[in-house]
Amino acid sequence: MELWHDRILVLDFGSQYTQLIARRIREAQVYSQILPCTVPLATILAYRPSGIILSGGPASVYEKKAPKISVEVLNQQIPVLGICYGMQLVTHLMDGEVEKAAKREYGRAELLLDDTSDLFKGIGGGKTTTVWMSHGDRIERMPKGFRSIAHTANSPVAAMKAVDAKRRIYCLQFHPEVAHTPEGTRMLRNFVLDICGCKPTWTMSSYVETSVKQIREQVGDARVICALSGGVDSSVAAVLTHRAIGDRLTCVFVDNGLLRQGEVEKVRKTFAAQFKMNVRVLGKGREFLAALARTIDPERKRKIIGRLFIKFFEAEAMRNGKAAYLVQGTLYPDVIESVSFKGPSATIKTHHNVGGLPTRMKLRLIEPLRELFKDEVRVLGKELGIADEIVWRQPFPGPGLAIRIIGTVTEDRLRIVREADVIVLEEIKRAGLYRDTWQAFAVLLPIKSVGVMGDQRTYEHVVAVRAVTSLDGMTADWARLPGEVLATISSRIINEVRGVNRVVYDISSKPPSTIEWE
The missing domain is CATH 3.30.300.10 (GMP Synthetase; Chain A, domain 3)
Structure with missing residues (x-):
């Protein structure tokens, strides 16, 4: 069943902040979905989006192999917002001119507003606001039919929009999605709610309903084990999965010797006693320490820890009625920093529960939080009735104190x-x-x-x-x-x-x- 009638598509051109754009849209209670910039027009239209956002990216539009989209995406009368590289791409596709800037603009900048009628409505008292710049190219000549709606000392065209109101194409040279642009969230809400006309109907209660249904369909009658760490991510994933399949879930907590003080006792008390879940604690500290001996490279540490985790989970699955699935609390930030997820973004580091997994793993993964950011997971945890002590626990890395x-x-x-x-x-x-x-x-x-x-x-x-x-x-x-x-x-x-x-x-x-x- 389709629960979200309005949908914003974010086309990823390799920005490290693509997932963050999607998150900001969700803050407005509108469903957002990320697609690679390589998807054909037919696929985009099949989603029937209420709006399209073109992300930033590390390339320059005038480079030979720079990622591009069909200009037809801009001719569908679907509202479009181009951010940084997205703005430059719109300019390039519509015969404007983009060139390398004489002075690279990186960091905070004062944005002078020239038009506050729609995208910048209610922003900066109608005069100026602080934004976060990160670009080495700039717009030298706008495409025909566009006009500037904001500028900075270094960028005469820091924002622009199509003159033809039917086209509803807007572009920003800065990044409204990052916290360093204080009023950026308001700008994105103006685009999504006012310009695109979306209704704020996407909530965590609807997410629970959809996730429970998906888990049941994926698992069938199989047994499942959950990689439980005691942190908010795995805890919420465990409770959500338990709601879907009940006692067919067994939570496995691996004491890898790399944990904080008192961690094992806290997990036993919380999940076995409070939530009445099946919890098994595996004491494997010696094995982990032996495998990590003399290892100093952080990527190697992560991969060693990831492989050992899976080894012990697979062994436990065989003892636990031959479980077929493994639940993990993987989040969006884990994915975006580990792999080129839905786009050509650069790898920053792998995470033990993403890039560190063996390629030939016997257990199939269930990752019910894979599309969520941490603050969304906390809201989801409250929706599931999880105590504040767990919901508001600070993040702790999967590889533990090793990193x-x-x-x-x-x-x-x-x-x-x-x-x-x-x-x-x-x-x-x-x-x-x-x-x-x-x-x-x-x-x-x-x-x-x-x-x-x-x-x-x-x-x-x-x-x-x-x-x-x-x-x-x-x-x-x-x-x-x-x-x-x-x-x-x-x-x-x-x-x-x-x-x-x-x-x-x-x-x-x-x-x-x-x-x-x-």
């Missing part, structure tokens, strides 16, 4: 980062900042530094503290923690964690950095 130890993973180095991590979270919670930060954690660096403790020279480990704010994990900014909180964290780690004499604070944003160090 928060830069370099080799040993028992002693795990002890250091585990004890430091406890202190970071305790102080963040004590300061009432846990819900205000997306993630806060400790990282063990592969260096030692000279210090003085008890009037003696020391040469010990360095711990980095990382705390970021974010809406969905696709972009993030470093958290401006109060100085007294940082001071307490530093003092406690140095005094309570044996082997550490220096603490540093990471003040990098994403991009250009990632949230995790590996």
Whole structure:
């Protein structure tokens, strides 16, 4: 049954933020779907979209092998919004002129508004607003029938639209989807709700209904195991799948020796006792540590951990009535950073539950959250009746503390980062900042530094503290923690964690950095 009568298609040209565009549309409670830019016009029209968004991308439209679409996509009287590369492509396809800019424009810029009648309605008090630029090309000559509706000091045409109201084609040189464009969400809502005429009918309750039906159809009478980590993603995936198939689901929790303090006990208490689920805990720490011995490359760490996870899940499936399916809490950010998903975007890093999986895996995957961002998963968790303690838990990487130890993973180095991590979270919670930060954690660096403790020279480990704010994990900014909180964290780690004499604070944003160090 079709639950979403309005649909926005996002054509992906390789932007790292394509999924983020789709997420922003969903914030307006309108269903969005991503397709590669290579799909034919007939496929696009078959979806009967209410609007089309052309994403950004790393190419230049005048390059020989630059990705393109048929100009006929622009001639269907379906509203179109071109973003960054999408704007340049519209210009190129319609005989405008795009050239390399004399000055690359990257970062925040002041956008001067020239037309606030539709796309920029209610924006910037009708005068100016801050936007995020990321481009090396610019529009030198607009296509015939277009006019500029905003500009910056470096871009005379920072936004434009078709003069012919029937065409309803709009273009932005900047990225409205990122958090660095404060009023970008309002711009996208103007496009989706006002220009495209969509109704806000897509909700998490409808998502639950559809997902339960899909899981039942996919599984049939088979048995299923769930890769349970205790984090919000796998927890929501487990509860959603349990709602669909009941006792035919067995949750398998692998204690890989790379977990935070008290993790095993918390999982037993929550899922076996509270949710009455079948939960099996596999103690496999020795096997994981042995496999990771002397491994320092982060990609190799992830793949080793991914393969071992699947090995143990497959063995457990054979003991569990020959289960045929494995449930994972894979999210959109996992996918976009791991593979060229629905478009030619570049690989940033693999995730153990995406790019790290063996190519010949016996279990078939169920990934009910694959199309969702983290904040959507939290809303879904509330819809399913999951307690706040789980729903609002900060993300924890699948490979665990292995990727928060830069370099080799040993028992002693795990002890250091585990004890430091406890202190970071305790102080963040004590300061009432846990819900205000997306993630806060400790990282063990592969260096030692000279210090003085008890009037003696020391040469010990360095711990980095990382705390970021974010809406969905696709972009993030470093958290401006109060100085007294940082001071307490530093003092406690140095005094309570044996082997550490220096603490540093990471003040990098994403991009250009990632949230995790590996």
